[in-house]
Amino acid sequence: MRQSELFTKTLRENPADEAAINARLLIRAGFIHKLQAGVYTYLPLGLRVLTKIEHIVREEMNAIGPSEMLMPALHPKEMWEKTGRWDSFDALFRLQSKEGSHYALGATHEEVLYSLLTHYIASYNDLPVKVYQIQTKFRDEPRAKSGLLRGREFRMKDLYSFHASDRERDDYYKKVTEAYQRIFERLGLTAVETQATGGTFSDRSLEFQVLSQAGEDTVALCSKCGYAANKELKEGREETCPQCGSGFTEERAIEIGNIFPLKETFARAFGLHFKDEKGKDHVVSAGCYGFGTSRAMGTIVEIHHDEKGIIWPENVAPYQVHLIEIKNQKSKIKNVGDKIYKELTGVGKEVLYDDREAVSAGEKFADADLIGIPTRVVISEATLAQNAAEVKQRNQTNATLVPLKKLR
Amino acid sequence: MRQSELFTKTLRENPADEAAINARLLIRAGFIHKLQAGVYTYLPLGLRVLTKIEHIVREEMNAIGPSEMLMPALHPKEMWEKTGRWDSFDALFRLQSKEGSHYALGATHEEVLYSLLTHYIASYNDLPVKVYQIQTKFRDEPRAKSGLLRGREFRMKDLYSFHASDRERDDYYKKVTEAYQRIFERLGLTAVETQATGGTFSDRSLEFQVLSQAGEDTVALCSKCGYAANKELKEGREETCPQCGSGFTEERAIEIGNIFPLKETFARAFGLHFKDEKGKDHVVSAGCYGFGTSRAMGTIVEIHHDEKGIIWPENVAPYQVHLIEIKNQKSKIKNVGDKIYKELTGVGKEVLYDDREAVSAGEKFADADLIGIPTRVVISEATLAQNAAEVKQRNQTNATLVPLKKLR
Structure with missing residues (x-):
């Protein structure tokens, strides 16, 4: 592209209302424009980077078998009530149509997907099902001050897998972990696999944390064996590594990806059952695998810059x-x-x-x-x-x- | 793809709550799933078609020069108040964050874009600017009963161009018209260029209407010279063609694309001015060019089907x-x-x-x-x-x- 035809201009000064390095550099260089706290426009240069990141994520997803689809952002209130998250999901945006329908604005898509799959899953023959989407999500974050690291409107890949047994699900879990590590490598990032709690989704999770001072998480790292746990998980537990007994160091980190075995409560709420070969009913075993593509863009800038500006890795450079x-x-x-x-x-x-x-x-x-x-x-x-x-x-x-x- | 691995299944019966042919066939064949009125999930087969349509649109846009970008869906209330459309835009979804910010949900992007461009346009040297996006839009439609033809959440390409003179803008207008006709041809559709009113955007517009019984518009067609006008525009005017004096016939039609010269009120509301070579201030001349990509998908099905199912044109077939x-x-x-x-x-x-x-x-x-x-x-x-x-x-x-x- 001819730079004379690029309508964006660079700024010499940092924007006054941004503290995060990724936001400052991306705004100054003309990749993004801040519309309001946690909400950014991807300008032509920025959309090129985001598209390249999402292309890499798509390629690595397609390599492990799921189908891509696209779920809506306007969710019926009734579905979120079924899981109890209409009230309990703090960051949910809620709105109403003129004719009186109540909607949640898609913060995550378990409700919509479980409901959808009850139409397609009835027997063990219908399993496994693996689907993903790359899409805009909305969360009413109280603190949206970290540029692309925490948005009220942000881009995310979410993959969901449904299996006849926890064992098969756990096997797929490993495949996704490997795919994630390939994605991080192609993005020029290094992710630490971190044990963590599960939030509203799950009892436990595996987080993919990129060590950075800009991170909002704290990871406890065993310097000897490589074990890592989110400080939330470690709180109140042993002060030494459960794998090798060595001491921990603590580091700030950015969580870009996560993997959850999903609680059975979702399947029970929507009645997502299947019949086995003998006709007996079982609850579907499921996993959920998130990857923040716009957060990855911000993280790449946090990791790859110097005092003069951004240093894009080849694969994601505009x-x-x-x-x-x-x-x-x-x-x-x-x-x-x-x-x-x-x-x-x-x-x-x-x-x-x-x-x-x-x-x-x-x-x-x-x-x-x-x-x-x-x-x-x-x-x-x-x-x-x-x-x-x-x-x-x-x-x-x-x-x-x-x-x-x-x-x- | 192996059909044994496709999780969707076909349905023999029409869904009870859909009257539109496009919705019935697309749901039965497993292209889309209805979440609620006017809101659909694009299943794996459906996303392939939508992606192909959007790829064709993107190629034809890129061929006439604009840069692609991506604007957010969460718009600050203040911007919509500046143009008076917070109150006057009937189909606007409105919501509120916990901390008290009021948002409009992106129904169209003039407000966000004009505000953005005040940072980048100051002189005639900065013009022209041509940008577009392909993106999800939200409108609180009272009647959402036509499948993909009228959604509360739908996909659209919107292009905007900004010029130093109306004459230059009108030249670009012609280029976009030609690009649109190339898109329709590649999609297997025939569009009638139809004179129309401008709504809240403009004094006049040119609509690209595909003749179909499923359409919500009525077009008055001159059978002799090809002149066409939306019935809204013709209402109360001459009963004969203004170009050749012949009589009209009336046809139902689906509006997939439109082209508007934008009213100066937008530029005045945001102060989008530029200085000419002598340092004199002028209001920017602008055009807005919409194309409904999900509506195009529905229209293709309305046009290309028989009693057994859909007949996809080669270019957009999954x-x-x-x-x-x-x-x-x-x-x-x-x-x-x-x-x-x-x-x-x-x-x-x-x-x-x-x-x-x-x-x-x-x-x-x-x-x-x-x-x-x-x-x-x-x-x-x-x-x-x-x-x-x-x-x-x-x-x-x-x-x-x-x-x-x-x-x-």
């Missing part, structure tokens, strides 16, 4: 190459920049081309550092005199001169 | 090929079906493979007709005896025997 043309007023290099831009995009590279007139070299470099595209390619009178471009990686300090012919 | 294996109990053809399935998917065909055991040939054929995939490929003992498969197009009556080797 563009792979930031082509920058530097010229003085009499320069005739315009055609060269256009030509290289066409060549690079012609061979499939994703290029942001800073073709802006009347913007100084210093400003262009500062913008490039702030936006954080992995590879910067600069052409100027000086480099062109040598038939070359200056190439620099965002995460390195040294630039090298590369012949124009080898740029591809 | 799969291209429905491979059906017919066998009796002693049959050994299983491996042949699996082999053909792998071969077809191996060369990039999208295949739904009916590998279900214990389902009769008659049921499989009825399901295939209901689901409506364009090409049906049947293998049975009889066809395999001739080293062939029976191939039939959904929109034709005759089948032909095709050698297995030529199936690709």
